[in-house]
Amino acid sequence: MSASVSESNFEWLSRGTSEIFPNQPNSEDADENLIQRILKSDRHLRIKLGIDPTGTDIHLGHSIPFRKLRAFQDAGHTAVVIIGDFTAQIGDPTGKSEVRRQLTTEEVKQNAQTYLEQLRPILDFDTPDRLEIRYNSEWLGKLNLVQIQELLATMTVGQMLAKEGFAERYSQEKPIFLHEFLYPLMQGYDSVAVEADVELGGTDQKFNIAVGRDLQRHFGKRTQFGLLLPILLGTDGTQKMSKSLNNYVGLREDALSMYSKLEKTPDNLLKDYFELLTNLDLNQLPDNPRECQKLLAIEVVSQFHGLEAAKDAQKTAEQIVLQGNTTIGDSVPEYSLSQVEFPAKLFYILGASGLCQSSGEGRRQIQGGAVRLEGDRISDVNLTFNAAEELTGKVLQVGKKKFIRLID
Amino acid sequence: MSASVSESNFEWLSRGTSEIFPNQPNSEDADENLIQRILKSDRHLRIKLGIDPTGTDIHLGHSIPFRKLRAFQDAGHTAVVIIGDFTAQIGDPTGKSEVRRQLTTEEVKQNAQTYLEQLRPILDFDTPDRLEIRYNSEWLGKLNLVQIQELLATMTVGQMLAKEGFAERYSQEKPIFLHEFLYPLMQGYDSVAVEADVELGGTDQKFNIAVGRDLQRHFGKRTQFGLLLPILLGTDGTQKMSKSLNNYVGLREDALSMYSKLEKTPDNLLKDYFELLTNLDLNQLPDNPRECQKLLAIEVVSQFHGLEAAKDAQKTAEQIVLQGNTTIGDSVPEYSLSQVEFPAKLFYILGASGLCQSSGEGRRQIQGGAVRLEGDRISDVNLTFNAAEELTGKVLQVGKKKFIRLID
Numbered sequence: 001m002s003a004s005v006s007e008s009n010f011e012w013l014s015r016g017t018s019e020i021f022p023n024q025p026n027s028e029d030a031d032e033n034l035i036q037r038i039l040k041s042d043r044h045l046r047i048k049l050g051i052d053p054t055g056t057d058i059h060l061g062h063s064i065p066f067r068k069l070r071a072f073q074d075a076g077h078t079a080v081v082i083i084g085d086f087t088a089q090i091g092d093p094t095g096k097s098e099v100r101r102q103l104t105t106e107e108v109k110q111n112a113q114t115y116l117e118q119l120r121p122i123l124d125f126d127t128p129d130r131l132e133i134r135y136n137s138e139w140l141g142k143l144n145l146v147q148i149q150e151l152l153a154t155m156t157v158g159q160m161l162a163k164e165g166f167a168e169r170y171s172q173e174k175p176i177f178l179h180e181f182l183y184p185l186m187q188g189y190d191s192v193a194v195e196a197d198v199e200l201g202g203t204d205q206k207f208n209i210a211v212g213r214d215l216q217r218h219f220g221k222r223t224q225f226g227l228l229l230p231i232l233l234g235t236d237g238t239q240k241m242s243k244s245l246n247n248y249v250g251l252r253e254d255a256l257s258m259y260s261k262l263e264k265t266p267d268n269l270l271k272d273y274f275e276l277l278t279n280l281d282l283n284q285l286p287d288n289p290r291e292c293q294k295l296l297a298i299e300v301v302s303q304f305h306g307l308e309a310a311k312d313a314q315k316t317a318e319q320i321v322l323q324g325n326t327t328i329g330d331s332v333p334e335y336s337l338s339q340v341e342f343p344a345k346l347f348y349i350l351g352a353s354g355l356c357q358s359s360g361e362g363r364r365q366i367q368g369g370a371v372r373l374e375g376d377r378i379s380d381v382n383l384t385f386n387a388a389e390e391l392t393g394k395v396l397q398v399g400k401k402k403f404i405r406l407i408d
Numbered sequence: 409m410s411a412s413v414s415e416s417n418f419e420w421l422s423r424g425t426s427e428i429f430p431n432q433p434n435s436e437d438a439d440e441n442l443i444q445r446i447l448k449s450d451r452h453l454r455i456k457l458g459i460d461p462t463g464t465d466i467h468l469g470h471s472i473p474f475r476k477l478r479a480f481q482d483a484g485h486t487a488v489v490i491i492g493d494f495t496a497q498i499g500d501p502t503g504k505s506e507v508r509r510q511l512t513t514e515e516v517k518q519n520a521q522t523y524l525e526q527l528r529p530i531l532d533f534d535t536p537d538r539l540e541i542r543y544n545s546e547w548l549g550k551l552n553l554v555q556i557q558e559l560l561a562t563m564t565v566g567q568m569l570a571k572e573g574f575a576e577r578y579s580q581e582k583p584i585f586l587h588e589f590l591y592p593l594m595q596g597y598d599s600v601a602v603e604a605d606v607e608l609g610g611t612d613q614k615f616n617i618a619v620g621r622d623l624q625r626h627f628g629k630r631t632q633f634g635l636l637l638p639i640l641l642g643t644d645g646t647q648k649m650s651k652s653l654n655n656y657v658g659l660r661e662d663a664l665s666m667y668s669k670l671e672k673t674p675d676n677l678l679k680d681y682f683e684l685l686t687n688l689d690l691n692q693l694p695d696n697p698r699e700c701q702k703l704l705a706i707e708v709v710s711q712f713h714g715l716e717a718a719k720d721a722q723k724t725a726e727q728i729v730l731q732g733n734t735t736i737g738d739s740v741p742e743y744s745l746s747q748v749e750f751p752a753k754l755f756y757i758l759g760a761s762g763l764c765q766s767s768g769e770g771r772r773q774i775q776g777g778a779v780r781l782e783g784d785r786i787s788d789v790n791l792t793f794n795a796a797e798e799l800t801g802k803v804l805q806v807g808k809k810k811f812i813r814l815i816d
Contacts, residue, residue, distance in 0.1 A: 143553045
């Protein structure tokens with residue numbers, strides 16, 4: 001039958017997907033499943049993904065839903081990225097959380113741009129009609145008390161308290177402030193406003209996405225599907241990837257740093273990482289786990305820095321290993337730039353860091369073409385840096401065997 | 409001491425008052441009590457009382473807080489009557505309650521006028537600066553999501569669920585819709601907006617009035633006192649006065665009807681009724697319970713219809729009793745106007761109702777000056793009514809012994 005033929009074309013949809021709901025056509029809740037909606041629809045579907053612009057440092061864990069969003073784009077659909085600027089500007093009015101301080105409109109805009117810039121390698125920004133970027137203040141800022149009341153009236157206290165997180169806090173008698181009940185409704189109302197067909201999110205977003213369905217139904221709109229993606233484990237192989245646990249690979253890291261971390265991916269994570277972070281055929285992976293690690297690292301680094309830089313990083317990492325006096329990755333020797341007075345010439349830093357025996361030797365090594373910064377050969381003997389930030393996190397190299405990573 | 413001298417002047421404040429809170433100066437919650445606030449303040453206090461303009465039929469139970477409001481007016485303070493038009497216009501968005509259907513602006517305005525008109529005998533409408541009538545849509549209609557969120561953030565779910573009514577429903581697993589949490593906050597925000605010093609309400613209003621205090625504190629305003637008044641029992645002496653229980657005395661009832669009901673006030677209610685519904689000295693009441701009933705009835709009827717009408721009603725009621733073929737009060741014979749085709753002449757109704765033997769006799773009785781409507785002598789033989797509403801509830805009388813009440 002044609003349906004099964006068609007469905008075989010939807011591997012991209014199920015790859016790395018934890019759950020799509022509702023998934024039973026003709027159930028009480030749905031008259032079609034997502035594939036049927038895609039096949040029957042005479043237009044591009046609208047695929048919603050919300051981001052929180054309070055932070056700007058994003059890592060591979062954040063990239064997962066964006067990779068799925070790209071898969072939808074490649075299938076001809078429209079990615080609708082929602083910047084939660086309204087929520088971010090509210091801050092936490094209880095003042096209990098320092099993290100959620102109130103941001104200015106300008107900060108939110110800036111954060112959102114920084115956030116999206118890092119996703120440029122993943123998302124299709126250029127094909128017409130494939131990407132819509134919306135700020136939710138556009139519609140949330142216009143709501144008045146009558147409308148907010150209508151939103152609140154769609155749910156009961158019992159339903160809200162059943163939500164993961166609330167349930168635990170309530171049973172532990174930890175205070176839940178009333179405004180916290182607004183957040184799922186605001187996220188849900190975003191789906192009404194942008195007329196989402198699908199909302200992407202981590203498995204922890206099921207409740208909020210379901211609220212979006214309820215609100216769409218309440219306002220007489222077609223209801224969205226939820227597509228849930230797993231939470232990515234960090235490079236330690238045990239906990240959720242997170243900056244604070246230092247088990248992450250940031251999207252802004254240089255090629256060598258990314259490569260070095262990914263090359264050590266624990267065996268138990270390899271299959272998940274391939275499935276979630278690459279488009280490689282999972283049946284065609286090398287048998288040798290070491291080869292798998294390298295392939296994964298090359299694949300992922302290529303997405304952000306290009307294949308050549310990935311291969312260079314691989315080469316560099318191997319040289320470091322060969323050199324024997326140091327190991328790869330995180331343990332590249334570090335030199336703190338706090339000891340340097342800026343502006344500073346590069347040859348001075350070469351001497352001060354001990355990479356060369358003196359500034360004079362540093363100068364000669366640059367002239368001899370032996371100095372690289374982030375893999376790029378430096379030829380300007382007088383190259384000067386105005387601030388530590390210009391160098392922080394970068395790898396400085398003399399010849400083929402001597403490396404340091406410059407840190408704060 | 410002067411304080412005790414001063415406090416002896418505040419009998420009007422404590423008369424019929426269930427509770428004033430906070431009442432302990434120097435407690436955590438207050439740096440003064442209400443009498444101190446009154447004595448220290450260099451301006452009139454602002455005394456808030458909110459009314460719900462979804463209904464217009466009000467009875468003596470509703471008059472209690474207005475009588476207290478009048479006492480404040482007489483002491484020089486400003487009554488701030490808040491018409492809850494915003495809430496009324498919201499209706500019940502769950503659609504579960506037919507009673508709370510959404511009202512139009514015009515209906516709300518009309519209802520509020522009808523409501524207040526009935527209070528004209530109680531409240532001082534005329535002395536300058538003694539009465540402010542405010543519609544809460546003035547401030548609630550302007551709130552946006554950021555501000556509503558700030559209101560919600562002042563309270564926790566636990567605090568709200570502790571409220572009488574919510575607590576029971578939650579424990580019985582009856583649904584509580586989220587928007588219901590808004591109502592106490594809206595009422596509380598009214599206190600912020602009008603800068604209330606005191607809010608009056610029934611004993612069931614303690615929670616809402618306390619929310620008003622919290623919100624005033626949150627917004628950096630001086631906090632209000634709550635003055636709680638008892639819920640008036642109905643003329644049956646057992647249950648809360650209520651139209652649906654038919655144990656009420658409506659403020660729009662004619663003098664005879666009011667008199668007849670009040671004259672039967674059960675002994676156990678007499679003291680409360682005197683305290684709450686009159687200004688009589690409770691130590692000077694007659695010993696004879698029958699005399700007490702009559703005095704109460706005369707006193708209350710006088711407030712709404714004047715002393716002369718009260719005395720006429722008393723006389724009429726006594727005649728009805730003497731006449732023997734009927735009893736007083738509720739059991740004045742009734743005649744349903746549904747049997748009459750309008751427009752209709754009064755002499756026709758006299759005949760049709762059996763009050764006269766024919767229309768012709770009706771005409772003659774009018775000419776002879778023996779016909780009264782609501783106690784007013786009718787001299788226009790051709791007096792015509794266009795609709796039953798003009799007559800509903802009124803007492804039609806021929807001579808001194810024959811009465812009927814005209815009903816729907």
